[in-house]
Amino acid sequence: MKQSQIFTKTQKENPKDEKSINAILLQRAGFIYKEMAGVYSFLPMGLIVLNKITNIVREEMQAIGGQEVNLSVLQPKALWQKTDRWDKGIGQEVMYKVKDETEVGLGPTHEEMLTDIIKNYIESFDDLPLAVFQIQTKFRKEARAKSGLLRGREFLMKDLYSFHSSQDDFKNYYETVKQAYFKVFERSGLKAIITEASGGGFSKDFSHEFQIISQDGEDTIYYCSCGGFSQNEEIFDKKIKNCPVCLKELQKAKSIEAGNIFSLGTKYSQSLGAFFTDKNGVKQPVVMGCYGLGISRLMGAIVEVSNDANGIIWPEAVAPFTYHLLPILSGKKEQDEQILEKANKVYNDLQNKGIAVLYDDRNKKSAGEKFADADLIGCPMRLVVSQKTLEQNSIEAKKRSSNETKLIKDVKQIS
């Protein structure tokens, strides 16, 4: 991609009225555009990143047998009344409602809708288990949207629901999902701490959050570095001082809840009539689990934990481009032609290899501005072609995360 062709531009100044790092850097670098509090549009580079995270999540959900669907955003009122959530709880507090000829809600979550669908197809124990997920924009009327992508009123979320014929089968699948979540975070370049949380009336054994430690997080967790213990402040007994596993002193930290998984039991299957016939011919309610993961929030969290004074430092797996190629001109016509010829060749070589590269072909821009933009945008590797590198018949390479530069002879060395 040629930088001159992208319709976004970087901004030198921090936006007024934004305090959180992710909101400041993502807007300055041109990844997102703020429409309202908690509502952002994704611009070309922002969408590339969002799609990369989406694909990681999709692959891991498919790997554990999840079948992808796309449920409607518009939700019928009658369905939510069956679970008594239209006038109470989430339906009353956070669902946007639209009243025209009929009244409908904009989906904040999809237990009702999906349970209502699957009950038409699940009849026998033979039809279970089943795991269904979607990656979709959710709407929630947050009383206080804040911190850029960390808490929005419109956001991209993956929601997986599982359906089982027994509690034991659910338990096994719950463990499988846990491992899949760890893979998602690891692939996204994040360290997530699995944390026990309040179970919404169910056992805390089956309610876990995946927390990413960050000062801008809204949650507080008590955890041990050994990985054996972590609890959300909501349920933490303050008398506990040491890790029950390794006996080390517990630590307290602010954190971002990037995902949560929990048991639903038979609450929705009973109220919506999702039953199956067991081996003995007895009618039983389907046992359910629910597993959420905020994809746009994850993008914000990555920026929160991976940045420096000059900008974003994208982990390679989610970076908008792997390489940022900068020709630095000399002002002398003959040399500049050589510099551009070399840079063009490097660009074409990388493109031909299928490697994502952002080429800063804005030749009116000064060297300083190009470097500053490269740091702000945060591609993992920077390549420079200049008079200096030409004299040594080489290209300069530098990792965004490091200050060291090295000269390489050819792009073959860097793939």
Added chain:
RNA sequence: CGGAGUGUAGUACAACGGUAGUAUGCGCGCUUUGGGAGCGCGUGAUUUGGGUUCGAUUCCCAGCACUCCGACCA
């Protein structure tokens, strides 16, 4: 939803109740090119509605918007 703060060029900031200014961006010209380059010319703004006043960007009231703190967050 309660509390506090802030609304001025695309962006970031100034302006005693009396001609709205600076920086940056953008356009043109020339000079520049390894960390947001220089000079010249040009472009471009007071959140909305009331009120006080001879006169309001400025003071008062209300709305709207944004940020922060709190409550809330299946």
